[in-house]
Amino acid sequence: MNAETEAARRSVGARRSLESSEAILEAAEAVLVENGHAGFSIEAVARRARAGKPTIYRWWPSKAALLLDVYQRQKRDVDYPDTGNIEEDLFRFVQSLFVHWRQTPSGGIFRSLLAEAQADPAAAEALAGYAAGRRARTGKLVERAKARGEVADSVDPEQVADMVASYAWVHLLTGRLDEDDATLRRAVCMIVDGIKA
């Protein structure tokens, strides 16, 4: 096989993998909507996606890992805004996260995942990976603000993201998603005032 054929074969393989992983994620989302979190299993997803369980386990090492990817897909409607102002960006991000958790089953799913991660090592590992990814993603808002000179050079963007996410997660876990916008803005301001250039 020459290099060109090999590259073409790899590319087809990669595309097929992507398509099939998308199909599995869609099936998983459908199972979750129909059966709820309690009725969610790799078996049910495999049946629905007409895939083998080994295919699913090839990409997701645990039920929690798959559930976290579905959860993340459902967060399409959470904003990562770019208004040119870090306070506004972080406020809109937190605000849309609270609304998303309140108005969709996502809040309940994420609570269950957090609970599972306290007892099940595979779920704990999946959650740790997910949380690290989220810190990197939200950290980009702060990195942009650093590039604009809005935020001090010494600030670690992921630590800011960590603080914002922790505030939101604990509100979810203690049933306090009804905070008003003024309270959320004060929380964000506290952080932003602490990182200004």
Place this chain on the structure above:
Amino acid sequence: MNAETEAARRSVGARRSLESSEAILEAAEAVLVENGHAGFSIEAVARRARAGKPTIYRWWPSKAALLLDVYQRQKRDVDYPDTGNIEEDLFRFVQSLFVHWRQTPSGGIFRSLLAEAQADPAAAEALAGYAAGRRARTGKLVERAKARGEVADSVDPEQVADMVASYAWVHLLTGRLDEDDATLRRAVCMIVDGIKA
């Protein structure tokens, strides 16, 4: 019965209640040490304290409520310092909380309680009450700093406490209790710089 006798009777009653609730908390702590969180039950505590289950339920409406009181008693060794400097106070508080969770079974117990509260309404209620109490307690550090003129008048002490606790709780829940002191201090500084007068 005259007023004096009535007062004396009440006082004896109150003392006896306090003694007996202390005895139950001690028994609960012993059961927890011996059986772990999984083997903890109101039945086991009642047996150990030679008390009736109704006596226990008179003071604690749920297993989670009792467990949270035991957890709080075990936190004797967590500092609420008063150094005259809010950054130092909050840093030492967070530092001693991380050490306490790492070095005693308390971290594991609190993780279990947080997990239980996601599925069991009685545990959720107990956790919400506990969290509110902790915000008020940690908020006192900030109130003192406000009185010293160190922190801006507009700052809500309990929101600061909420932010600090959220940062710590999420570290516990995601298995990141190994943060070094420099990282913890940067996190506290971010908050303190955001609330300065």
